[in-house]
Amino acid sequence: MNSNHILEAAAFVEKSISYQPSLGLILGSGLGVLAEQIENPVKIPYKDIPYFPESTVQGHEGQLVIGELEGQQVITMQGRFHFYEGYSMEQVTFPVRVMKQLGVEKLIVTNAAGGINESFEPGDLMIIRDHINNMGTNPLIGRNDEDLGPRFPDMSEAYDRQLIEHAKDCAQVLNLPVQEGVYVGNTGPSYETGAEIKMLRTLGGDVVGMSTVPEVIVANHTGLSVLGITCISNMAAGILDQPLSHDEVIETTTKVRENFLSFVKQIIRTLPNFKVKR
Numbered sequence: 001m002n003s004n005h006i007l008e009a010a011a012f013v014e015k016s017i018s019y020q021p022s023l024g025l026i027l028g029s030g031l032g033v034l035a036e037q038i039e040n041p042v043k044i045p046y047k048d049i050p051y052f053p054e055s056t057v058q059g060h061e062g063q064l065v066i067g068e069l070e071g072q073q074v075i076t077m078q079g080r081f082h083f084y085e086g087y088s089m090e091q092v093t094f095p096v097r098v099m100k101q102l103g104v105e106k107l108i109v110t111n112a113a114g115g116i117n118e119s120f121e122p123g124d125l126m127i128i129r130d131h132i133n134n135m136g137t138n139p140l141i142g143r144n145d146e147d148l149g150p151r152f153p154d155m156s157e158a159y160d161r162q163l164i165e166h167a168k169d170c171a172q173v174l175n176l177p178v179q180e181g182v183y184v185g186n187t188g189p190s191y192e193t194g195a196e197i198k199m200l201r202t203l204g205g206d207v208v209g210m211s212t213v214p215e216v217i218v219a220n221h222t223g224l225s226v227l228g229i230t231c232i233s234n235m236a237a238g239i240l241d242q243p244l245s246h247d248e249v250i251e252t253t254t255k256v257r258e259n260f261l262s263f264v265k266q267i268i269r270t271l272p273n274f275k276v277k278r
C-alpha cells in the first residue's frame with residue numbers, strides 16, 4: 001500500500017469539504033438510496049479521485065457523498081468496488097484507508113447477500129456478528145506499513161460488540177425484526193452451486209456475498225470500529241428451485257429500502273459516542 005497515494009486522495013477530498021467526517025458508510029448493491037438523504041451533500045465521482053477505481057456494477061452509483069446524516073458528519077461510498085470486477089484487493093480497500101486518513105473512526109458496511117440459513121427470508125436484514133473469509137486471499141498480503149497498522153492484526157472482534165448491541169437496540173425501538181449471523185465472503189462473480197451452499201452452511205455461514213470481508217479486514221488493520229448490515233436479497237443456491245440473478249438482488253433491496261433506511265438512520269441518529277476500540 002502506497003501511503004502517499006492515501007495522502008493524495010485524502011487531500012483531494014479534503015479540498016471539497018469543510019469538516020472532518022467521523023462516520024464512514026459503504027453502501028452495497030441497491031442500497032445507495034441512503035446517500036440521497038445526506039444533507040448539504042458534497043458529491044465526488046470516484047473517477048475524479050486520485051487512485052480510486054470506478055464502480056462497474058448495476059446498483060452501484062460510483063461516487064463519494066459527504067455531508068450530514070442524522071446529526072453525524074458522514075462520508076459515504078455510494079457504490080463499492082468488488083474483487084470480481086478485476087480490481088486488486090488493495091484497490092478494493094483503498095477507500096477505507098482514505099476514510100481513516102480523513103478522520104473516520106467508525107464504519108458501517110452494508111451489502112446484499114444470499115441467505116444460507118433457511119430460517120432467513122429474502123428481505124430480512126441481518127446484523128453481521130462475524131465473517132468467514134472464503135476469498136482465498138487477503139488485502140494485507142505484501143509489505144506491511146506499520147504506520148497504517150500491525151503486521152498481524154487481531155480479528156477477534158472484527159465487528160464491534162458495542163455497535164452490534166446498539167444496532168440490536170435500534171431494531172427493538174423500531175419493532176423491526178432483524179437477524180444476526182455470519183457473513184461468508186466469496187470472490188464471485190458466479191453465484192454458488194447448491195453443493196457449495198451446503199458446505200458453507202456446515203462451516204457455520206448464515207449468508208454469502210462477494211464483498212465486505214476485504215473492507216472489514218482493512219478497517220480492523222487501521223483501527224476503525226465496524227458494524228456490518230446485510231440485506232438478504234435472495235435465498236442462496238439450491239434452497240429454492242429457481243435460478244439466482246442480480247435483477248432479483250436489486251429488486252429485493254429496492255423492496256426493503258424503507259426498512260433498511262429507517263434501521264440505518266436510527267443507528268446513526270442514536271450512535272453512542274463511546275471510545276473507539278483502538
Ligand SMILES: O=P(O)(O)O[C@@H]1C[C@H](O)[C@@H](CO)O1
Pocket residue numbers: 027028029057080082110111112113188209210211212245246249
Ligand atoms: O456490493 P454487494 O456485496 O452488496 O453486492 C452483492 C454481491 C454482488 O456484488 C452482487 C451479486 O448480485 O450483489
Ligand SMILES: Nc1nc2[nH]cnc2c(=O)[nH]1
Pocket residue numbers: 112113114115186188190191192208209210233234235236237244249
Ligand atoms: N456470493 C453471493 N453474493 C450474493 N449477493 C447477493 N446474493 C448473493 C448470493 O446468493 N451469493
